[in-house]
Amino acid sequence: MPELPEVETVRRGLASFLPGKVIKSVDFNWDKSFPNATQDVQAYLIGASITRVRRRAKVLLIDLNTEHSLVIHLKMTGQLVFRGKNVAFGAGHPSDSLVGALPDKSTRVTFEFADESQLFFNDQRKFGWVKLYPTLEVPNIDFFKKVGPEPLNADFTQKDFRQRFKRRPNTNIKAALLDQTVIAGVGNIYADESLWGAKIHPATLVKNLSTAKMNKLYDELRYILNLAIEKGGSSDRNYVNAEGKRGSYLSFARVFRRQGQTCPRCDTIIVKTRVAGRGTHTCPKCQRQ
DNA sequence: CACTTGACCTGTCCGC
């Protein structure tokens, strides 16, 4: 599911609800969803207070005042939904909501706080996880040692972007965009959307892309990631924000999940194919290989 | 090494 804009949207929601909350209890019903929860839970989680909520790549970090952090990956279908006095099931328009009463059959971990509010980790497909690490060790996790730069960082330039891709000259640009060690945070939706924006066919080999094309891709990717954050992300099926509500980006999408519809630039019918092992949406006229 | 494919899971949709 969640790519950079969705995870960032969840982070912003959690950052408004969680700081100061004191963990009263933690409940698990699927071991693999919280693989290193042992006696550490008692020592570092129960009674701990949340200090802040961060994001790196597609990973959320919830820092505690016990020098430990919850590290959370939502993978394809993970959700983190907060329920408290001011954020209750039923608030807002019903069509915004994708989750009802919690816990439900997809709930894998439940955190309860001292003020009776709760945080639910739901994950239909069970690929996602919550782990507990000493805060200082988080940068040493294999994933964080290898992951590429944040594409939206102010100091990340067109030149940096081109440099990062030089490590994957013989692979296609879509696979390279999805490779988290090149740059962080891009998944299937925003790969397709940004390639359409830059008029690049997803199967084009990286080494065959000009400097101008790569610069255009950088511009389109940053534009689309920022727009998606503004729209609260994409809810293709499971994704919801920290209040359990959908994001609206897909109503603005130009190609993703729009096969059979017309290209907004040239009216050609958008097609769905397979590139880098993933469903891929392109305009056959705008994006020639 | 660089690159591709399968595995991890559940649920839904589509064709027969």
Place this chain on the structure above:
DNA sequence: TGCGGACAGGTCAAGT
């Protein structure tokens, strides 16, 4: 209505 197969926003390990 049932059943099999393909597919779904991600990442690893294992294969070539």
